[in-house]
Amino acid sequence: MNVLELFGMAMRTVISNPLRTILTMLGVIIGVASVITLVAIGQGTAAQIEKQYEGLGTNLIVVNLLGNGRAQQLDYNELMQIENLPEFAAFAPTINKSGANVKYDRTKKTYTVIGTNDRYLDVMKAEMETGRFITEADVENRSQVAIVGSTVAEELFGSLNPVGEEINIDGFVYTIVGKTKTKGSNSTGSSVDNSIFLPLVSAQRDFKLGSIRTLNIEAADKNNIAAAQSTIEAYLTNKFKSSDGYRVVNQDELMNARKEASTSLTNQLISVACISLLVGGIGIMNIMMVTVSERTREIGIRKSIGAKRRNILIQFLVEASVISGLGGLIGLLGGVALAIAWPHFNPSQTTKISMDVGLYAFLFSVLVGVIFGLYPANKASKLRPIDALRTD
Known part of the structure; x- marks a missing residue:
């Protein structure tokens, strides 16, 4: 058969x-x-x-501080000096406030507020749709300016151009100077679209957010990632007298x-x-x-x-x-x-x-x-x- x-x-x-x-x-x-x-x-x-991760380029290094107190604080001006070393392209330190109450007209919402500097846009490979991002002068002058993500702009303003409008964030008034393009979640799982960006020092002063907790670093190029990571680890170990108070990971490790x-x-x-x-x-x-x-x-x-x-x-x-x-x-x-x-x-x-x-x-x-x-x-x-x- x-x-x-x-x-x-x-x-x-x-x-x-x-x-x-x-x-x-x-x-x-x-x-x-x-x-x-x-x-x-x-x-x-x-x-x-x-x-x-491709949207962030290939040179990202993220530093997270694990401890609290004076012994583990990063000084912004000191970080900007280290940024000048050849293995680094840019430093974008951040401090975050989750669940900030934001009001515009009769609309009330809660969003994540991110205090940062002018380098953040380039380091995180985000783009502006309208207006401008934070400038170095905004950080130095503690300006009351804000940049809104695309989701924030849509929920608060609808089709209205948000640039020039004022919003109230936990009792503090900020003028919107820009809106980012839609991007999606970044490497840390947070979203540029659903965030509001403020000058670092303004966010520290108004919301009592304390010292820098996260530092986003862009290496000069892919070949410099190891050198950049080694340099920042050596700096942090020397500053904190220990290697236990921080965690440094590069983009490949995160992915x-x-x-x-x-x-x-x-x-x-x-x-x-x-x-x-x-x-x-x-x-x-x-x-x-x-x-x-x-x-x-x-x-x-x-x-x-x-x-x-x-x-x-x-x-x-x-x-x-x-x-x-x-x-x-x-x-x-x-x-x-x-x-x-x-x-x-x-x-x-x-x-x-x-x-x-x-x-x-x-x-x-x-x-x-x-x-x-x-x-x-x-x-x-x-x-x-x-x-x-x-x-x-």
Whole structure:
């Protein structure tokens, strides 16, 4: 009996009891669809992370201070002196105030206020849509000027140009001098679009934000990242008399950390999804055992007219493979459809479909059918013709 005949017999068996077949395939369908969808989400997230970091260039170094008190304070003027070293391109120190109450006319909202200097725009690779950003003179003169992100501008002013308007931030009046272009989340997970930028010293004075907590550094070029990181670490260690009070990471480390976290979570979810494939395999074994019992007399007839043990073994293995293969194919199509539809339900996430993973999941589903179909097929092949023919 050739492969086509075996396949035809298997398909007739599958079609003869469609409900039982679908229920048997359900575990395989769910498993394959889950694997494809989760991998697509994971790879889409990784691509998003890479895109975010590409938007920041390749030379970013971030310093976070971990301690408090006078022993761990950064002096702005001192930092600006260090910026002149050849391995550095620009320093953009920041202080943040989350949940600041902002009022314009009758509209009240809460936003993150970021105190910084004129270098921030270049270091974070943001752009102005209208007006200007903070200048060095604004920092020196403690000017009451503000720059709003695109989301802030839309929520407070709608289609109105915000430049020249005044807003009240926790009781202090600031004049808007610029609005940034839409950018999205940056490397720290915060958003330029949903923030208000003030001169560093003005923010410190008005909101009692204390000393600088974060320093964003742009190295002179990619070849200078290691030197720039080494220099700032040496400066901080000498200033704080310890290397425990700060953390310095470059852009590659930040990106790799986020990608590793995303990959780890995706792998854990895929492991859970693979359990569905194993459950599906157990279902296939169960239904094949039932099939062998139902077709014992047929097996006896086939053996009595010359069918060999391997013919019976292969026949039932092909049937198990067809059931798992069809389940894998349906799961593959369902997984691709789910991956395409996912961003429509979760606009903040993107997906990236990997057909290689889809092929592997499909082949694995067929393998599951073969493995779990082996025992019932072997049992069927060992039946003695005389015993099988006596079965009603």
